[in-house]
Amino acid sequence: MAVLIAICAILLILGVLWDAFETVILPRRVTRRLRLTSLVYRFTWGPYLMVARRIPHGSRRESFLSFYGPLALILLLMVWAGSLIMGFALLHWAFGSRLFDPDGSAGFGTDVYMSGTTFFTLGLGDVIPRTPGERVVTVIEAGMGFGILALVISYLPILYQAFSRREVNISLLDARAGSPPSAVELLRRYGQSGNIQGLENLLQSWETWAAELMESHLSYPSLAYFRSQHEHQSWVAGLATILDVCALVMVGVDGASTQPARLTFAMARHAAVDLSQIFYAHPDMNDPHNLRPVDIAALRAALAEAGVPLRDGEEANHKFEKLRGMYEPYVKALGDRLLMPLPPWIPPANAIDDWQTSVWQHADAMPV
Secondary structure, eight states: OHHHHHHHHHHHHHHHHHHHIIIIIOOSOOOOSOSHHHHHHHHHHHHHHHHHHTSOTTHHHHHHHHTHHHHHHHHHHHHHHHHHHHHHHHHHHHTTOOEEOTTSSOOHHHHHHHHHHHHTTOOOOSSEEOSHHHHHHHHHHHHHHHHHHHHHHHHHHHHHHHHHHHHHHHHHHHHHHTTTTOHHHHHHHHHHTTOGGGHHHHHHHHHHHHHHHHHHHHHOGGGGGOOOSSTTOOHHHHHHHHHHHHHHHHHHBTTOOHHHHHHHHHHHHHHHHHHHHHTTOOOOTTSOOOOOHHHHHHHHHHHHHTTOOBOOSHHHHHHHHHHHHHHHHHHHHHHHHHTOOOOOSSOOTTOOOGGGOOSSOSOOSOOO
16 A cells, blocks of 8 residues: 555656646647646636626726736646645655654644645745655655756746737737727728838738737737737737738738738647647537628728728639638637637727826827
8 A cells, every 4th residue: 555655646746847847848739638637727727717707898898808818827837836845744754754843743744734834945844754765755856846946936037028029019019900900900001101011010010929829828828818018919910910910911902011921820820830839729510700791891891991902803702701711710719718809800980099188187188
């Protein structure tokens, strides 16, 4: 029995260490579903999402959802620490609980206490190992606790730096595409300013953003649950908006070069597909994001009014439909999975940019 417990304890310790290695150190995605990190997020996000859906749409729901990312990360660290402490406590028990305990004979409770004080390197000295085997286990656990602490200290800054880099372009999108962002609004503003050629630089920066998004969120999936600063912003909405823009430009917009759009579309679509796989957001290929014929007509009218007409005809319509089918099911699945609404193609008539609002006035800036 003691041998079996020792084997289980060693497997538990090795499993937690491997999970921490994959989560913090390994710079690539892990497709294996049966891992501690995945279980923590899978069993906590579902109930949290159910509660969030009961909160009316708006800032209250978004504020509630914004707590999940940091809380889940803290919970994951606690699960790692608790599992390691329990694993080493089981090892002490398998060795016969041969500890010096001034309060009486050592039992499993003393083993857990010994393991906890060792893991957090407290060094109280009231319970000490008495045999060489117990001492070896204690030294290994103390070193392991120090190593896990160092990993956590180095992990959090990397995580928040990646979050900050992700949010920069999302914030810049506000004055360019409205709140919430819209592909038609972005093209309209560039067209009205007479700077439609400036789209090339914008799309190049978003190509880099999509590559960084894919790399960082595949390496650190917990980043996906960190919400943006404002209610109408999210990384899913930003990704969908730039894909919408690329699709329109590739169909044909007067004055806009298609080559940057093709490159950005390829990178952004790659990110959408890979991230939907990581978060098990299964796309419904038969149900793309709705865009009715009347919406397409309104879309064309809005672009024509801004001086950037969209190419018309059966071939253009077929190409537009095909391009949308390549990415909309994936971003829709991600939006549903993370409760991040997709942006509209055409902005609401009374939409106001976030930069135009303040706490004291609903809108106190000049119109775009």
